[in-house]
Amino acid sequence: MELIGLLGSLRKDSYNQALLNTVADRYKSSFTLSIADISTLPFFNQDEENSPPPVVEAFKQRIAQADGVVIATPEYNWSVPGVLKNALDWMSRGQKVLVGKPVLVVGASTGMMGTLRAQLHLREVLSSPGLSCRMLPPGGNEVLVTFSQDKFENGQLTDAPTLAFLDDVVRKFIALV
Ligand SMILES: Cc1cc2nc3c(=O)[nH]c(=O)nc-3n(C[C@H](O)[C@H](O)[C@H](O)COP(=O)(O)O)c2cc1C
Numbered sequence: 001m002e003l004i005g006l007l008g009s010l011r012k013d014s015y016n017q018a019l020l021n022t023v024a025d026r027y028k029s030s031f032t033l034s035i036a037d038i039s040t041l042p043f044f045n046q047d048e049e050n051s052p053p054p055v056v057e058a059f060k061q062r063i064a065q066a067d068g069v070v071i072a073t074p075e076y077n078w079s080v081p082g083v084l085k086n087a088l089d090w091m092s093r094g095q096k097v098l099v100g101k102p103v104l105v106v107g108a109s110t111g112m113m114g115t116l117r118a119q120l121h122l123r124e125v126l127s128s129p130g131l132s133c134r135m136l137p138p139g140g141n142e143v144l145v146t147f148s149q150d151k152f153e154n155g156q157l158t159d160a161p162t163l164a165f166l167d168d169v170v171r172k173f174i175a176l177v
Contacts, residue, residue, distance in 0.1 A: 038084065114147075
């Protein structure tokens with residue numbers, strides 16, 4: 001099983017990067033997870049939606065060929081970071097590579113809500129006709145890593161209860177894929 005990871009943070013010491021690293025390492029016997037760099041995608045331009053720049057086309061083909069996608073997002077001002085929304089907008093037009101694709105959403109923040117608002121917003125965006133991916137239902141499947149400054153060490157999630165919850169959600173996501 002080949003999964004692609006999308007990361008909504010460009011920060012060097014990003015907790016969401018560490019969360020994706022944890023997913024890649026912890027479940028490597030079940031799937032491979034390689035991160036597609038969305039920071040190099042130009043801003044979406046509708047004039048180019050049917051013949052996007054090569055970097056966008058290559059990105060979309062990687063998504064098209066993947067068995068599923070894992071999105072790790074921070075929360076910026078109660079929503080998803082612009083870099084992630086930009087990647088979603090490219091995927092939603094021309095060849096709609098996310099339609100029907102299994103997508104798992106996870107997120108880490110330093111606050112007490114653990115990206116809840118961003119994830120609710122992201123689920124709404126991912127349900128739009130141009131994206132329309134397949135997700136686990138939200139009840140019991142929202143990986144919301146709160147107070148991240150206390151839950152990561154050396155670039156990996158180390159908080160045992162959060163890891164146990166992640167195990168459960170990832171098991172269900174593998175079944176969905
Ligand atoms: C522009 C900006 C807006 C933010 N807005 C929120 C927010 O709405 N809710 C929240 O919980 N944290 C917010 N934060 C704090 C982030 O949760 C925190 O910076 C987190 O570490 C970002 O994820 P990362 O470590 O993967 O970069 C914000 C941070 C920035 C830089």
